[in-house]
Amino acid sequence: MSTLIIHPQSKEQESLFEQLAKALNVPFEKSNERPYDPGFxxxxxxxxEDVKNGLGRKITLQELDNLWK
Structure with missing residues (x-):
């Protein structure tokens, strides 16, 4: 079986999904954690955005390889 992750956009939607899961006897868990730090x-x-505005820099494979040494 697969896992569904639902992102309700309001408290009303959240409540509705919880009620639906309970009515169908589907186990669920609730978490307010975000997978990534907002600063990141x-x-x-x-x-x-910087790349779109031309502020990025392209490097060659050799330059990249030299970074590892």
Missing amino acids: IKKIEQGR
Whole structure:
């Protein structure tokens, strides 16, 4: 069986999904944890925006290989 992750957009939706799961006798768990730190997500989004605005830098495979040495 697979796992479904539902992201309700309101308390009403959250309550409805909980009631549905209980009515169908489907086990569920509730968590307010986010998988990633919001600060980390902000940095990733900023990096993507920077690349769109031409602020990124391309490097060759050799330059990348030299970083490991």
